[in-house]
Amino acid sequence: MKHIIVIGGGVAGMQCAAELAAHNFKVTLLEKDSDMGGKIRGWHKLFPTFTPADEVLSGLRLKLAQAQNITIMTGSKAVEISSTKVALASGKELECDAVVIATGYTLFDARIKEEYGYGIYDNVITSADLEEMFNKGDVRMKDGSTPRRIAILHCVGSRDEKVCQRHCSKVCCVTGVKQAIELKQLYPAADVFNFYMDIRMFGPGYEEMYREAQQTYNVHFVRGRISEVSPNIDKRLQIKAEDTLTGRPLRMGVDMLVLLTGMRANDDNSHFAANSNLRCQPSGFMQPRDSFLHNTESNVEGIFYAGAITAPKNVGEALNDGATAALRVKAWLESKK
Amino acid sequence: MKRNSWTDYQKDIADDHYYYARSCIRQNFFPGSEKAFLNILSKDLERDIFDDPLHTSCTGIGYHSDVVPLETIMTVVARQFALMNDAGYENFTSSCITSFGIYTELLATWEEFPETEEKTRENLYKATGREFKKPKNLAHTSDIIFHHREAIAQKAKRKLVNVYTGEPLKVVEHIGCHYAKIFPKSGIGGSEFPYVLAGMVESWGGELVDYSERRHCCGFGFRNYLVQANRGYSISNSHRKLESMAPYKPDFIVCNCPGCSMFLDKWQYTIAEMDGTIYGQNGAGIPVLTYEEMAGLVLGYDPWELGMQMHQVDVEPLLDKMGVEYDPSAKYLGKNGKYMGRPDKAVVNSYSCNDARYFIKR
Amino acid sequence: MINFGFSINKPRVIDLNRNNLNKSKEVIKEMPELQACIGCGSCTATCTAGNLTEFNFRKVHTLVRRGEYQGAYEEMNKCMLCGKCRLVCPRGINTRGVVMLIKRKLGDF
Numbered sequence: 001m002k003h004i005i006v007i008g009g010g011v012a013g014m015q016c017a018a019e020l021a022a023h024n025f026k027v028t029l030l031e032k033d034s035d036m037g038g039k040i041r042g043w044h045k046l047f048p049t050f051t052p053a054d055e056v057l058s059g060l061r062l063k064l065a066q067a068q069n070i071t072i073m074t075g076s077k078a079v080e081i082s083s084t085k086v087a088l089a090s091g092k093e094l095e096c097d098a099v100v101i102a103t104g105y106t107l108f109d110a111r112i113k114e115e116y117g118y119g120i121y122d123n124v125i126t127s128a129d130l131e132e133m134f135n136k137g138d139v140r141m142k143d144g145s146t147p148r149r150i151a152i153l154h155c156v157g158s159r160d161e162k163v164c165q166r167h168c169s170k171v172c173c174v175t176g177v178k179q180a181i182e183l184k185q186l187y188p189a190a191d192v193f194n195f196y197m198d199i200r201m202f203g204p205g206y207e208e209m210y211r212e213a214q215q216t217y218n219v220h221f222v223r224g225r226i227s228e229v230s231p232n233i234d235k236r237l238q239i240k241a242e243d244t245l246t247g248r249p250l251r252m253g254v255d256m257l258v259l260l261t262g263m264r265a266n267d268d269n270s271h272f273a274a275n276s277n278l279r280c281q282p283s284g285f286m287q288p289r290d291s292f293l294h295n296t297e298s299n300v301e302g303i304f305y306a307g308a309i310t311a312p313k314n315v316g317e318a319l320n321d322g323a324t325a326a327l328r329v330k331a332w333l334e335s336k337k
Numbered sequence: 338m339k340r341n342s343w344t345d346y347q348k349d350i351a352d353d354h355y356y357y358a359r360s361c362i363r364q365n366f367f368p369g370s371e372k373a374f375l376n377i378l379s380k381d382l383e384r385d386i387f388d389d390p391l392h393t394s395c396t397g398i399g400y401h402s403d404v405v406p407l408e409t410i411m412t413v414v415a416r417q418f419a420l421m422n423d424a425g426y427e428n429f430t431s432s433c434i435t436s437f438g439i440y441t442e443l444l445a446t447w448e449e450f451p452e453t454e455e456k457t458r459e460n461l462y463k464a465t466g467r468e469f470k471k472p473k474n475l476a477h478t479s480d481i482i483f484h485h486r487e488a489i490a491q492k493a494k495r496k497l498v499n500v501y502t503g504e505p506l507k508v509v510e511h512i513g514c515h516y517a518k519i520f521p522k523s524g525i526g527g528s529e530f531p532y533v534l535a536g537m538v539e540s541w542g543g544e545l546v547d548y549s550e551r552r553h554c555c556g557f558g559f560r561n562y563l564v565q566a567n568r569g570y571s572i573s574n575s576h577r578k579l580e581s582m583a584p585y586k587p588d589f590i591v592c593n594c595p596g597c598s599m600f601l602d603k604w605q606y607t608i609a610e611m612d613g614t615i616y617g618q619n620g621a622g623i624p625v626l627t628y629e630e631m632a633g634l635v636l637g638y639d640p641w642e643l644g645m646q647m648h649q650v651d652v653e654p655l656l657d658k659m660g661v662e663y664d665p666s667a668k669y670l671g672k673n674g675k676y677m678g679r680p681d682k683a684v685v686n687s688y689s690c691n692d693a694r695y696f697i698k699r
Numbered sequence: 700m701i702n703f704g705f706s707i708n709k710p711r712v713i714d715l716n717r718n719n720l721n722k723s724k725e726v727i728k729e730m731p732e733l734q735a736c737i738g739c740g741s742c743t744a745t746c747t748a749g750n751l752t753e754f755n756f757r758k759v760h761t762l763v764r765r766g767e768y769q770g771a772y773e774e775m776n777k778c779m780l781c782g783k784c785r786l787v788c789p790r791g792i793n794t795r796g797v798v799m800l801i802k803r804k805l806g807d808f
Contacts, residue, residue, distance in 0.1 A: 572707055
């Protein structure tokens, strides 16, 4: 029985491992954290259907639990990768016939955008923090009061030369719209403003959700990037932006500012690239063999990719990648016979 | 106020042996500050600092007003470095933020475009027969006071505390744009949350005010104030800052830039004369201090020796709050003891002696 | 009062803390579809009046939504009510209705 190692136990990795097992491979799924699920564990509901993230995760867990021949190794970080061997941080080495890298992405650290004061001003939070608040059912300001005006800022750590993240993280726009709707559902009297550079509604149902946010939920959309956040005398956050559609600077106090933090490449991508002859893109994400017919394969025979390791992706795309990569592994191994 | 980033933005500041470059305009507007800096360094801190009469303006104001070309200013800066080499120093410190910005920017330009450095060496040699070595360390004088802030705190005669209430004084710090907005790494704490003045205020017992226009430019803007008709740009920016800080009732403003200290002080006079608005309490403006004056008061210097009588906004209410002993009758006496005249009454100084307990002494 | 030969410029900023948003809220409440504007500008591109005057329908209604009412009524008076903007709007906003609504709400400004 051929042995495949899947590195990374997020949605792409879980899907890929389950699919590989269904194709009668022996699978080892490596996860560096203590639990499977990756980023989605922290998410509340998924756009555009408001499906609880937990529902997707438990579906995947069930699929893994029912599969034969899967060894799940949590707390296991891969440090060296080749198509026949994976070395773990513990010093242990695992032999294999193929490897799927599904280590995903890293959330941009919003503190780097100092001008927004994340970590300095109490009520500046990230989209990930907000998801956690939704999960706890406790969306409030630091002092416990109810926000009356909330700003959501798009493209924090995306499309930004200043922080070396030129790429678009793709899912933040729709996350901003989703979170705006959820905030309005929670606090109908609050005013919610989305500050965007472009609205990129790439998926099915996204544009419709955007329109619903505008028309049904009366979410305000201002085209302009917030340049600076500071406190004002009422202990609110003062934000400055340009309302580019009127060509005038705009200023207001808000109770809460949500930063839609982008997806950036993992720090260890370049390490893998250097030690395993894999190729990185200028954005730091891994370069698939090509963008069309071999987009879940690496440039190295026997090493495959699934999920956001190659580019920012939404959950659905990551799941598709997981299944595709499994089929590619199978086809490759069969072609070697 | 929480500032997480200042430890990330650190720079090397030489501990001793400084070559001092003065500012053009400070010598007119705050003439006591540069002298105080030299005294604090050499007498209080026992450091070696050389005040070279041979150095010139860096021509930064001319450069930013489009009358001095880039090649010229590079050559002038190169000459300052050559003078520093002649005097046997390696650590260059400038009193002016514009100059500091010019020096950092030109050193970076020479680094990025070595051909411009070669050209400058050639120009300097042709013009003066001199050659130069770049400084080992470049710091603004506020960096140096920051560097020695704990030593100053140990020698302090008084703190930034209201002697009547025991409360820390509320201080607005304002950083010159060219200190860290050109290269955030060149400033202590970076450009968004600079710590250079904040560190001094905290070490000496004061409390900082973080207000919404803290990072806004004072409006100096070179060509915007040089032409009378354009001064509306300039004053509007100071106006915006003052409007934003006034509700916090700050006890004083401290700046590290010659232009900012001048405009935040003098525009308060102008605004008061234009529309009667006074931003301080009880009919007094908000005193604007240089960091040397602030350090000088902490170290027990006489306010008139620090040149504080040259301020447009009277500093007496602040001196009273801090419990500084001073002789009101000596305010307008020059260094030679002769009366040097006093300014006309101004709306910005229309506080009355009976308004507050701070004014008991007057 | 001294004349210094220059004056303090009025801020150009749209200050949502100072602006009274009541009228703006009324406009949006009566015509929520106006919030669905994506700022594409096709209304202004096709506007009969806007091709001959400074009139910019998109900008005026955006300003009204931000609580900037000064001059909006006079601006909307430039509209010739031809209805071309309504034909081109990709969001199906009743643009002529917006003109009439803003005029009705902001007659006083």
